[in-house]
Every structure is written in C-alpha cells, then in structure tokens.
Amino acid sequence: MSNLSAVGDRDSWRCWLCDEPVDPHASVNSDRGPSVDGGGAKPKKAATVTERLAHRACNTRKGAVRPVVPWSPQLFVVDPAPIVATVERLRRKGGREVVARCPSRTDADEGAAWLLDRLSRFAPDLAVTTQVESAGGQFLLVLRSV
Structure with a gap:
C-alpha cells in the first residue's frame, strides 16, 4: 500500500468518488477523513491496482464493488451514462x-x-x-x- 500523503498529494486531496475535498489533517477514523482505495474488485495482477484517495465513508460505502461516480446535481442532463x-x-x-x-x-x-x-x-x-x-x-x- 502506498503512503497516504503521497496518494493525497498526487490526487490533490480530492476524493475520487465524490470529488469533494479531503482534509489531510482529519482523523482516518472520521467519515470525512482520508483513506486509500485500491480501486474495487481485485485485479488478476496486483501491479495493475491504481490506488486513489477517498473519504473513509465513500470508500466504505463503495466496498469492493464497482464505484458509482455521480453527475453533478447542478447540471441539466437527461439519461446520463454511468x-x-x-x-x-x-x-x-x-x-x-x-x-x-x-x-x-x-x-x-x-x-x-x-x-x-x-x-x-x-x-x-x-x-x-x-x-x-x-x-x-x-x-x-x-x-x-x-
């Protein structure tokens, strides 16, 4: 697993799932605290895992399944593709x-x-x-x- 600070710096301290800022100083036990997500279901080769920054709550909610990345509610779009x-x-x-x-x-x-x-x-x-x-x-x- 990568260093949390390195992943956070690379991802500009934004959650890859909800696209909201992640506080680098928040407790990792806090729902809005930082965590490293391994990208979902385990690939066949461990080297292909892309670790991404996520809020602990977003990462927990996603679990080991394919994530859902929502469209912005401020947009007026019909039938948006996943x-x-x-x-x-x-x-x-x-x-x-x-x-x-x-x-x-x-x-x-x-x-x-x-x-x-x-x-x-x-x-x-x-x-x-x-x-x-x-x-x-x-x-x-x-x-x-x-």
Whole structure:
C-alpha cells in the first residue's frame, strides 16, 4: 500500500468518488477523513491496482464493488451514462459515446465543461474531448477518446 500523503498529494486531496475535498489533517477514523482505495474488485495482477484517495465513508460505502461516480446535481442532463462504465469502454475500445442529452446548448456546454474537469481527476490517464451535437430539438453530449 502506498503512503497516504503521497496518494493525497498526487490526487490533490480530492476524493475520487465524490470529488469533494479531503482534509489531510482529519482523523482516518472520521467519515470525512482520508483513506486509500485500491480501486474495487481485485485485479488478476496486483501491479495493475491504481490506488486513489477517498473519504473513509465513500470508500466504505463503495466496498469492493464497482464505484458509482455521480453527475453533478447542478447540471441539466437527461439519461446520463454511468461515468465509470463509459471510461472503461473508452479505455478498452476508444471511439466516441453519447453520454447525455440536454434541452439547450447552454446546458450541454456546461455539462461538457463539467465532465472534462471531472474526468481530469477521475481518469487522468484517459485523453478525451467533448462535443455537443444538435439532434431534433435537443443537444447530445458526446465524449470522444483522443
């Protein structure tokens, strides 16, 4: 297991699950305290485990199952795709995916900016761009691997 301070510094002291700040001085026994998450179900090769910073409560709630990374409640998106599954597919296959529908161009642009920012911390090794496409009175938010 890595040093908590090293993982926290690398992840800018933000929880990879909820994207909220983690207090480096909080007790590791506190719900909002720092913990190191090994990334979920055990991979076949221990060397492929990516340790990430998480609040103790977020890490405990996730357990050893695939995490759910929520979309921001401030966004107006319809049928948002699960972020974790989308990232996994883009890593495996590349290409593009429609990740949400939005009622206006402004909503889609806000969603695109938020998603790029969130993925820069959640999946920093995945190079992606966003695109907004007009489609029959709505706007599609598209994520494309680079």
